[in-house]
Amino acid sequence: MRTKEVGRPLDRVDGRLKVTGQARYTAEFPVEQVAYGVLVRSTIARGRILAYATKAAEQARGVLAVITHENAPKRHPTKEFDPSDKEPSASPTTILALNTDEVSWHGQPIVVVVAETLDQAEYAADLVRITYAPAEEPARLSMLDEKSEAFVPKKVLNEKPEVKQGNAEEALAAAPVKIDHTYTTPPYNHNPIEAHNTLAYWEEEDRLTVYDSTQYIFGVRKMLSEMFALPEENIRVISAFVGGAFGSKGRAWPHVGLTVMAAKVVGRPVKVDLPRKDMFYMVGGRTPSEQRVALGANAEGKLQAVIHTGLTASSTSNTFAEHFSFVTRHLYASPNFLIQQKLVRLDMVPNTFMRAPGEGIGTFALESAMDELAYALNIDPIELRLRNEPEKDPTMHVPFSSRHLKECFALGAEKFGWHSRNPQPRSQREGPWLIGQGTASAFYPANKRSAEVKVHLSIDGTAVLQSATHEMGTGTATVQAQNAADQLGLSVEKVRFEYGDSLLPKANGSYGSTTTITVGGAVELACEDLKRQLLRLAVKHPSSPLHEASYDDLEARDNGLFYKDNPAQGETYATIMAREGKAGLEAQASFPPFLKEKLEEMAYSFQSFGAQFCEVRVHEDTGEVLVSRWVGVYDCGTILNEKTARSQFLGSVTMGIGMALWEATQWDLRDGRIPNASLSEYHVPVAAGLPRIEVHSLGIPDPHTPLGAHGAGEIAVTGAAAAIANAVYHATGKRIRNLPITPDKLL
Numbered sequence: 001m002r003t004k005e006v007g008r009p010l011d012r013v014d015g016r017l018k019v020t021g022q023a024r025y026t027a028e029f030p031v032e033q034v035a036y037g038v039l040v041r042s043t044i045a046r047g048r049i050l051a052y053a054t055k056a057a058e059q060a061r062g063v064l065a066v067i068t069h070e071n072a073p074k075r076h077p078t079k080e081f082d083p084s085d086k087e088p089s090a091s092p093t094t095i096l097a098l099n100t101d102e103v104s105w106h107g108q109p110i111v112v113v114v115a116e117t118l119d120q121a122e123y124a125a126d127l128v129r130i131t132y133a134p135a136e137e138p139a140r141l142s143m144l145d146e147k148s149e150a151f152v153p154k155k156v157l158n159e160k161p162e163v164k165q166g167n168a169e170e171a172l173a174a175a176p177v178k179i180d181h182t183y184t185t186p187p188y189n190h191n192p193i194e195a196h197n198t199l200a201y202w203e204e205e206d207r208l209t210v211y212d213s214t215q216y217i218f219g220v221r222k223m224l225s226e227m228f229a230l231p232e233e234n235i236r237v238i239s240a241f242v243g244g245a246f247g248s249k250g251r252a253w254p255h256v257g258l259t260v261m262a263a264k265v266v267g268r269p270v271k272v273d274l275p276r277k278d279m280f281y282m283v284g285g286r287t288p289s290e291q292r293v294a295l296g297a298n299a300e301g302k303l304q305a306v307i308h309t310g311l312t313a314s315s316t317s318n319t320f321a322e323h324f325s326f327v328t329r330h331l332y333a334s335p336n337f338l339i340q341q342k343l344v345r346l347d348m349v350p351n352t353f354m355r356a357p358g359e360g361i362g363t364f365a366l367e368s369a370m371d372e373l374a375y376a377l378n379i380d381p382i383e384l385r386l387r388n389e390p391e392k393d394p395t396m397h398v399p400f401s402s403r404h405l406k407e408c409f410a411l412g413a414e415k416f417g418w419h420s421r422n423p424q425p426r427s428q429r430e431g432p433w434l435i436g437q438g439t440a441s442a443f444y445p446a447n448k449r450s451a452e453v454k455v456h457l458s459i460d461g462t463a464v465l466q467s468a469t470h471e472m473g474t475g476t477a478t479v480q481a482q483n484a485a486d487q488l489g490l491s492v493e494k495v496r497f498e499y500g501d502s503l504l505p506k507a508n509g510s511y512g513s514t515t516t517i518t519v520g521g522a523v524e525l526a527c528e529d530l531k532r533q534l535l536r537l538a539v540k541h542p543s544s545p546l547h548e549a550s551y552d553d554l555e556a557r558d559n560g561l562f563y564k565d566n567p568a569q570g571e572t573y574a575t576i577m578a579r580e581g582k583a584g585l586e587a588q589a590s591f592p593p594f595l596k597e598k599l600e601e602m603a604y605s606f607q608s609f610g611a612q613f614c615e616v617r618v619h620e621d622t623g624e625v626l627v628s629r630w631v632g633v634y635d636c637g638t639i640l641n642e643k644t645a646r647s648q649f650l651g652s653v654t655m656g657i658g659m660a661l662w663e664a665t666q667w668d669l670r671d672g673r674i675p676n677a678s679l680s681e682y683h684v685p686v687a688a689g690l691p692r693i694e695v696h697s698l699g700i701p702d703p704h705t706p707l708g709a710h711g712a713g714e715i716a717v718t719g720a721a722a723a724i725a726n727a728v729y730h731a732t733g734k735r736i737r738n739l740p741i742t743p744d745k746l747l
Helices: 015-019 118-127 168-174 217-228 254-266 276-282 326-330 359-377 381-387 405-416 476-488 515-539 573-580 594-603 642-661 720-732
Strands: 035-041 047-053 063-067 109-115 129-134 162-165 177-185 197-204 207-212 235-238 270-273 289-297 303-315 337-346 433-445 451-458 463-466 495-498 554-557 560-563 570-572 584-591 607-619 625-635 693-697
Touching (some): 035 118, 035 254, 035 276, 063 118, 063 254, 109 118, 109 254, 168 289, 168 303, 168 337, 177 359, 197 254, 207 217, 207 254, 217 254, 254 270, 326 337, 326 433, 359 381, 359 642, 381 405, 381 433, 405 433, 405 607, 405 625, 405 693, 451 476, 463 476, 476 495, 476 515, 515 554, 515 560, 515 573, 515 584, 570 573, 625 642, 642 693
Parallel strands (some): 303 337, 463 495
Antiparallel strands (some): 063 109, 162 337, 177 289, 197 207, 197 270, 289 303, 451 463, 554 560, 560 570, 607 625
């Protein structure tokens, strides 16, 4: 019997293209007569533009246009990314830049210079001078200074901002053992290897082609349709390869619309590549947060009260409350919950999703608090978590579709050697290095969105699948080829997956760890439709071995349909199609089948879980923290490709280590400037500072999801920062509740 393709650690089908430099990213597509755009940023955080001095720039060599709000073509506000009513909404937005003299944040694009070459555009942009009128009130730049203006948003994503169950404050007061602390996280900025870039050209007055580094092709198309009053079908958006995204490319930032506008003005293709510094100012990152977590337990360690409240920031032009409280709604059992999120508005670039949004910072607070409670109770931190395992979702009150957190901790503790550690803080030392171990739960929802897939099966036994989803280094094309190969009974070498173009069947954005199961579900349905078509052709002919077969009697293998209980009896696809004179067959399907999906969403809580273990070494004299060992175990359902999943886990843990120890965007609270807007000052993890990271997956299928799988892209970020903070406490006896954990906080 043929080996199943799903689960095998296959190399990525695009791997050779990438390592040989043949993979084309957005900025690399050759377009004739391309001009280059450079954006001039504001140097104030709040105020108005009084005057532009652009004459020197306009007269500079090679300059084609200098565009300001005074001469920019009219565009329209977009519902997709820029709600004009400014009412609280669930989604981040894109500012309609160059549409007003108003300045809303330091770094807002306010001038576009277009020239024949990039050097000429950059030189001319340096010649532009702006005169500002300061705002009547000072810029709002500090989240903590604005706490008195905090408000409860209408929604946090698509859920209520508050959850009240029982009386948590009373239960906390009555609990014999309790902890009540505040945890803070700083702003973080996105730094994918591929910077954001857009290339646009108008083929006719009303037909537009855009190459964009995006996670959401159809979101970009819809935004441009609204902005330029074009039918969506007149706009083609292409995103062949994306060099890292992590949420930053899930929305169209101002440069996208400005590139399209500039191409309209100069009548030529225009390319805008954001320099690394501009990405700090023009692409949103993760909001800062202040979170209160209070836990009350009885003497046996059973939670009696769980309180998780706090504050995040958003801009004056979007309302995105990063959902740090979601983890607490689903992780541990308690009769009493108080969960609430508030929001303040700041004069900053709109914040947005960042890998494991909400859960990344929420698990830092909750899992640090659980560790503190474990020490207060003198209970092993793993045992405390196991004693508070819920029988069903503690706030939704429905069963989990699958939950194997206990198994994650059991395997992780064995692999890490957890139970041999001395639980006493400051009990381990090697010369000047204090050594400690920490653990934390990982948590991320198993989300699903929508996608369409078309499959074409040729008589030669090859299949081509198409969907306008995205390849961001996650292995989408590889995994879906494996999926289709199994669905159709082909070898994976005979399957090709095409993506990254709005001319292909529609797919949702690739974020929230949803692509694999969403597109995978559509692949399943399209392949089923195709096999049913083939069976209908076969049963028409008395000579066919499948003449009296029903669909449920058969399985796809060896390039055809064969009886399950009689493997020798069946027909190849080539035989079936040749008899009908067909060179190929085609099917298209959408996921999810909405009625079934809605009923299932109400019946179950879909979540992923995991256990993080780490060891740290802290230099007693310098406060330097080194992560020396890491073991992570994750419950993400069926693993479709061991190699690509492992890469996702490794990358996520690395981002979690960066979040814990190094990364933080520094805002100058006088004017909103970012003094560390470069990779020389904004510190990200590098290989030399990382340990060997050991990751495992349980691989237990979820019976209620396509392929039994969950997304694997973000789960391993969650809990990572808490595991490090807990290990630092175990090493030093010092509890750090404010990220990042820098040496000054340990001296």
